[in-house]
């Protein structure tokens with residue numbers, strides 16, 4: 001038995017041992033990829049000829065928790081990635097993946113509506129994917145997105161897909177990462193990813209896009225103090241939105257303050273200095289400047305070979321993100337962990353055990369049970 005077979009057997013054994021089924025099942029890996037499955041081929045051909053229904057079906061497959069459907073989704077993804085690579089080798093221009101992140105209500109969806117409409121008028125085709133962990137519990141923003149991107153959702157050159165609301169954060173981001181590839185296979189050349197500002201999801205999204213933008217409302221100086229520095233450090237641009245009407249003076253102030261704050265931060269890249277822009281998504285003022293900034297970033301990164309290098313690095317990050325998510329699922333749903341969980345949490349809370357020692361106990365039992 002080779003190393004991979006041994007690993008798969010052990011993974012499948014672990015899955016069988018789980019009392020409650022984890023959120024994903026990777027027994028599909030051992031069944032091999034279904035490259036020649038007629039259903040996969042049909043969806044593949046539908047997607048590359050631009051059929052929206054086929055794209056929606058493809059995304060549903062990669063989002064599926066059913067192992068056979070997931071296998072089909074992975075096979076489809078592999079075909080599309082190969083197809084895209086061949087096109088790029090034959091001279092097709094790189095797509096542009098842009099992340100727009102910010103606090104709830106900062107105006108991300110309205111900005112995507114405005115920017116997306118402008119881009120489709122200029123001949124681009126635009127896919128919008130939303131990652132919204134807050135909607136898992138509230139469901140609120142999803143409703144907002146549908147109404148806020150109304151024109152774009154009616155536009156034949158745009159495709160909008162919301163994250164499934166029942167996934168954990170890892171699931172949502174993994175699906176989003178894979179959905180980006182599916183949208184590119186379908187010929188969309190600008191992919192906009194909207195994410196609500198909860199640190200973890202923002203960092204995950206910054207690892208799947210070419211350019212990461214922070215969308216902020218006009219905020220007073222003291223609010224600025226509370227900003228998560230870590231997020232600003234990964235931003236390639238800060239966009240102060242709602243620079244209109246009564247909010248215009250506050251937007252000007254915010255722009256100046258973000259500009260000085262950015263100057264104090266370590267530079268992320270030698271090739272690019274993050275910029276702060278002021279726009280109004282409502283009146284569309286500043287959208288031309290925003291797109292011209294984004295395009296110049298894209299061009300600089302392509303010309304220096306940094307775009308392809310970044311995408312290569314991101315693939316490795318995602319391999320480990322996937323492994324991390326799956327292992328955590330497996331661990332947390334294992335009987336030895338679920339049995340001891342509340343007791344150990346209580347002992348950590350009342351100071352009888354240190355967090356590290358409690359974690360060691362759980363890990364010890366988990367790995368001990370795998371050896372039996």
Ligand SMILES: Nc1nc2c(ncn2[C@@H]2O[C@H](COP(=O)(O)OP(=O)(O)OP(=O)(O)O)[C@@H](O)[C@H]2O)c(=O)[nH]1
Pocket residue numbers: 102103104105106107108109110111141144145148196241242243244247279280281282283
């Ligand atoms: N004045 C003004 N209001 C805006 C602008 N952009 C968005 N808004 C308003 O801000 C509110 C929130 O806008 P959304 O686009 O839903 O914000 P969001 O960041 O997508 O929100 P979530 O998805 O809930 O995180 C809405 O009432 C918009 O009408 C703008 O440029 N100017």
Ligand SMILES: [Mg+2]
Pocket residue numbers: 108109110141144145194
């Ligand atoms: Mg939104």
